[in-house]
Amino acid sequence: MSEGTIARPVAARRRLNAVGTRLDRYASGTFIFPAVLVILAFSIFPLVASLYVSLTRIKFAQGGIDFTFVGLDNYAKLLVGIDHEHFLGVFGTPTALGLTAGVAVAAALVWWIARYVRAGATVFGLVGRIVALVGVSALVWLAVETLSSGGRPGTMVVTFVYVFVGVAVQYLLALVLAMLASQHLPGRRFFRVVFLLPMMITPVGVAYLFRMLTDTSKGPLYPVWAWLGLADTSWVTNPWGARIAVMIGDIWQWTPFLFIVLLAALESQSIEPVEAAVVDGASRWQIFRAITFPQLLPVTSTIVLIRVIEAFKIVDLPNVLTNGGPGTATESLTLHAYTIWRALDFGGSAAVAYLLLFVVTFVGVTYVNFVRQRIAVVA
């Protein structure tokens, strides 16, 4: 057997290996490509299509639907046109408290940027912070103006109230309940299950439940309301009463989600630092502030982000509980879009949905970039 006859199979094997390696390199991408295409089609196409719809006005005609391109008319109607009071609200005269809060937020944001510049800013980081500053200031200004005397919040600000007040209360309640359930108390297993129940109920069911509970004249709590002398009042016909009723329902339903995650985080914490702190004579509050809470921060930042994004889309509760009323007092952005859509103003509805998307994206990106990172560092 000559050298040539031995070398030929080796070379062939090498070539085969090279082909195999190349195939291996492309195989993963080739197999995933169809799935990526499908996912892109299902996520990007509706986004683009709804963007187009938001720039049109539709008319039902013989044999189909006519789309008339109207440019930014649907957006203009919401922001500066005939629907701006419904969407943004009516501006009033800010109270001293509102002005103080607005100025305080603006000052804090300016201080935050100044500190960033002093610490050595990058152009990209600075631009991002300025965008965040402008956006947050605009939202705070909108809230201060429309929640002032003589003002009226539009669906945008009502949604902010649901999101920020609702999620804050949910988190605080969940934290307290998780702390309690993590103690070695009798019946804690039972209460863990009980606390989880509201999350299992459909939001429409929750809305009907609260509709019955808030009915002071014939609901199941009528004897209680009558005993309190409230049988002839209705808290869902008062704008803030109705908003609070919606928020109580939302808090009741979603606190368990935060509770279960926080409980898991609490129970997975290592016991050694706490024991060391006890030996050092630390109080319960000091242990919570210096050890327990910082360890919860990474989980906190994630679940709060999830809840904030979800809360922006609230629709079931105000729709069933109050139909967005009294007036438009409890109407969220999603319900606003739905109400317009119901009258077949698809363009206007898509415009509301897109503005909601912008707001959620802005809040989410700002939170992730500037709050969550900071929390991670502190933690």
Add this chain to the structure above:
Amino acid sequence: MKLRPLALLATASLLFAACTQTPAASSPTPGASQSAAPTASAAPTQPFAGTTIRIVTFTGPQIAEPLQRRAPDFNKVSGANVQVITVPFSDLYQKILTDFATKTNSYDAIVFAPQWMGDYVPAGYLEDLSTRVTADAALQWNDIAPFFRDFSATYQGKVYSVPLDGDFQMVYYRSDILAKDGVKPPETWDDYINIAKQYQGKDLNGDGKPDYGSCVAMKRSAQSYWLFISVASAYLQSQGTAQGAFFDTTNMQPLFGSNEGMQKALDTYKTMSTIGPPDQLNLDVGDTRGLFTSGRCALSADWGDIGPLAVDPATSKVQDKVGAVILPGSKQVLDRKSGKLVACDATICPYATNGVNHAPFAAFGGWAGAINKAADAKVKDAAFAFLSYMSQPAQSSVDVTLGKTGFNPYRNVHFTDLTPWKASGMSEAAANNYLGAIKASLSSPNMVLDLRIPQNAFYEGTALDTALAQFLAGEITRDATAKQISDQWNKKTDEIGRDAALTAYKATLGVTK
């Protein structure tokens, strides 16, 4: 000889086929002929055996209930299987429209508000029923009151729907209490307010709890805005039906705008919101009907449903204690040139009674059935047969006497034959009183027709409804409300095309009664 059994078999088969041949294949039938629909009494065969009809209407129990209850009976006489699909009222309009527009065609027939024909018919979604209704003897088309035949069921001269319900709003009062106190039923909306104030907070049903002077539905995104139109009509229309109560017929400018008639109507409506149950802003018609029949309200303004509900022994505590009158009117009406309210006289209010201008509002126009033009031919025939069956006097005369159906009188026989009413538990006097109020509305030359122009769901269900809800909640002032409605309507009219909208509006007012 082997052939004989075969010949006998063939002959027998032919004879059998001839005897059992379905009318649909051979003779005038509900299917092929577009004529006689099955009646409950005689149906030798089942012409639609194996056919399924999918009908959509709103989540009841009203309206859906009689369709569901009678579907098995219809199945026995026709063989057709009727599936009743229900969706919430606020979603019904767009559900039907999107289903037809996207050619999904999951509904073969619809039981809907005929005022939506302004959107459905021009787009070509509904079957023309003109020849079918006249050819169907069992339907007794000419027995249907002219208003429902010529207006509700008809669009631009063609029949597109079969009336199943007659809708007028009117005022109900507790006849026992008013008679005891010597109080006359309200003639004007001012009277209504005064009577309601008189009884607000008093115990009206003997349970020791304070009750309400007036109970009316004022919930948003429900069926409450029609009541406001009932109130406003008294001030806005006085010269007869053709004058119209929604727009100026010369330029399509809204009458629901900045004028004294609208201001007075809004003031009245706002006052009504304060003399009722505490959660009245969150009550729909089902809630207020329950309150009235449980004896908790002195007055109510509603469609014809309260009459039959009030005699239902299972739920009513006010049997034979309820009176009904035509919608209250006004002694002052809008002068469209000046925008001011002026006192009625023979010229300004030619149809006034005792100086009071009544403008009874045919709110909604009555539920009616229509057929999807894109449905299969045999299904269309079956669907028409079912709609005809529901409307035929044998069925409808009973259904209109039952409160749970939501159907109100719309045929001549419903007014002339009191037997079903008495059978339902209504006394002859009560039946005459109830039917008299409807007849007074139906025969009024100043009847107000509901809006039936393209996108009227936006005009009424979105723009008007939202503004009224905001007004009642105190979010906007009276004048801001009027301006908001007017601005929204004008914007929509401009989007549709003012001339096209005006033409459509004027066409609906040209009805011959």
